Amino acid sequence: MAAEFNHVHKEAQSAATAKRKGEHIRICLEEQVVAEGIATGLDNVRFRHRALPELAFDSISLESEFLGKKIGTPLMVSSMTGGTAEAGEINRRLAEAAQQHGWAIGLGSMRAAIENERLASTFQIRSYAPDVPIIANLGAVQLNYGYGIDQCRKAVDLAEADGLVLHLNSMQEVFQAEGDTNFSNLLGKIEQICRSLDVPVGIKEVGWGIDGDTAQSLMSVGVAFIDVAGAGGTSWSQVEKYRSSDTMKRLAAETFADWGISTADCIADIRAKAPTARIIGSGGLLHGVHAAKAIALGADLVGFGRALLPRAAVTEEGEIWEEALHDQFRRIAFELKAAMFGIGAGSIEELQHTTRLVK
Template identity: 60%
Template structure:
């Protein structure tokens, strides 16, 4: 049957506005009422991007170098982070865990990260700290014996009974080499079960940094960290910042789909464009905190985005929801997705004539237009 002239356009429109939609059979074990699986389902099947705001990477472009004077095979992605030697400057950002199905996703993510030399963050381990029977869903070290693994807890839990012992438990569960505390104040406000007491957290974070033997970092979840806030956190003893800026997933929009309160569902629309673009966060945090460990994440979708994040000053580039569909689909799809990001990053480096990640960080060929 012949297609209408506008049919291709409509198909492309559907794909671009809902690129994470997948068939329900790919998530056969999701209990509808389980929060973590609801989050995965919504991130895959609903439009939960922030609206009217972007990462800002589109404002930057690399000035092409027609004569790079190097061989593509000479390009190296090796990097260093907090004293660890890495095969790539790429991170699978914290996403999930806490149920049988999300545990399987974590297994795939861990195996792929190990095979390709990516660092790996896991989703909030709070559930396993409170319910040890869930620990196995975060036990990624068995599939990722050599790469950096980042355990994850909500910083606000420090105001709800979590101390150094609970944080160490989270590190032990994941076999992690470091811990990141996530800041998600607006998500908690819109989440039906939210914890919203964010008072005096800086001093609790400072106390935790002094007690834990592993490095402690702080990340946002999609609204960004500005330079002065980062400076306060570094001064408190935080070892690294993950800006997790705006331009990708908005967790207010995710929680909008879960909230049964009509007023809060309507109010979520007012925050669709909230946050600091990822590119602005990276520039600002680096400007005011030179030499400190920095991860650039938030809305990254390809290796050119990663190159831009590193070119602007990040040490690592983090990918989250843009990997989730592949991770749910199959091990092969996930490996192919990671390989593509690496190829795109290397190609971008070749296009401006840099051999190493250190050269990319110092490049003058990333310009604002």
């Protein structure tokens, strides 16, 4: 009887998780979900053009390394989705593009697959992206709701991933009707996962940013990389506002449209306080000049989230813009390289150390 109840309960939970994933995709495609009253800060800095770059465009190298793998660019697809048929298709398209263009790729939260193994295939992109780093994803808060090393291992194994990222999304959970809001004592639990998992463990936000002090605490317990996911791009209080049927929470979510630390501030703060941190700069990036600026501020890699979604999803009319998605990947890398040409930086390392980024 108890076993049957557990089974039914788990099925109901996984159906709810899948429904939520579908709603997130639709809302992110159709509604105004960009933060309001706060910007990424990347448009407040400029590169000082160098008329005499003293290098050949074709000699510029974007080559990078992440999670022990060499990649052709310092770019990555931020964790987005999985858990429904549509999400599985999106993951497949993003994975094929990542493989072809040398980007790393993050998966969306894999809780749906942990709850219901039948959904695992929607996260299984290794055959489409055999050579690039794949990052499995779970909510760090789940460590307070029954998840532990077994679930983390399972997520990594299911995705044949090179690393695991645990996301911090307190301000999303608080506006969700079904939110998990007990964020107490997580640092020690994150430490246990870092110690026991065979692959590197990173931490990411989802659009409100990670400051230098928090990054230092996380690194001191063994976190291998920090994805800032700063404010100025997708705002998850805005997204949850559209899902909420609770008027009080909907209105409250609106009040938080400008919450968070801008992407530029996060990167600069972490780089200043934790010089050896492996930083992924993300949150609201739209093009390759943003990528270049994030790297010049101190990021090692940069991530693009919602900006990639429209061309990876099936449109209302059933159209697929697969070629347009590849063009977008190509354009972002080209813009990054062109920005490097414009300041005479021949490698990602040189870009990181440029003195030509000005306020």
